[in-house]
Amino acid sequence: MLGNGLSSSPSNTPEPYNGSRFPQVTACDNVRVQHRLVTEKFGIEKLPLVTGWSMGALQTFHWGALYPDMVERIAPFCGSAKCSRHNFVFLEGVKAALTADAAFANGWYKEKPAKGLRAMARVYAGWGFSQAFYRERLDLERLGYSSLEDFLVAFWEGFFLPKDANNLLTMLWTWQNGDISDNDIYNGDFKKALGAIKAKAYVMPGQTDLYFPPEDSQFEVANMLNAKYLPVPSIWGHFAGGPGTNPDDVKFLDNALKELLRS
DSSP states (O other), rough: OOSSSSSSSSSSSSSTGGGGGGGOHHHHHHHHHHHHHHITTTTOOOBBOOOEEHHHHHHHHHHHHHHHTBBBBEESSSSSSBBOOOHHHHHHHHHHHHHHHHHGGGGOSSOOOOHHHHHHHHHHHHSSSSSHHHHHHHHHHEEEEEEEIIIIIIIIIIIHHSSSSHHHHHHHHHHHHTTTSSSTEEEEEOOOHHOOOOOOEEEEEEETTTOOOOOHHHHHHTTHHHHHHEBBBSGGGGSSTTTTOOHHHHHHHHHHHHHHOOO
């Protein structure tokens, strides 16, 4: 994924397009580059399955809409085909927390804006897991943290502090501008883009996901040709799809993927 610090990103691009000068990239840009890699380098003509969590789910929807004759199955989980207005607003709060740190210096920081990264982490903490997750004290009972503050510091701040701020903002922009219809094929017609997906689809929202509520997935499935609505029955919020966080959710997702691949 462009901007993630491993692929081309603000943190590793040579001047003058490094840092805050790094170009804005869309999920469509990402998937078109991936398509070139898959077809031109590896010579693959058919994909039995495209799947992904969160922004990976956004890319999964793009694969289905941009290359309907190539993709046989898709399984986006805990994600959406378009960033909702509410999701956009949530991300504005995240962005404001990070960039309010004076050390951020409009993206030309000499040292990482640690205060902003810590603030960003604490904004995310209220969204990544559900109300029921906190009510049931799963941060303590299942994840083993000693207190709520320990969870906020060790899990959330520990997740964001090692990351480059400009990389995070690049990916945040990509997320905010995610829309499978925002391209020269569908010209903003979201229902047309959903209806163009030929792949057999399992659309799997987290039942308590605060980023991507199940209602959005129901709308997507209602406008797709061959899609099944399959919510993940979990109180782990967005992290129901988080890689390896909760074994019960992993088992549910694995079984769904196996069933989809057998079909």
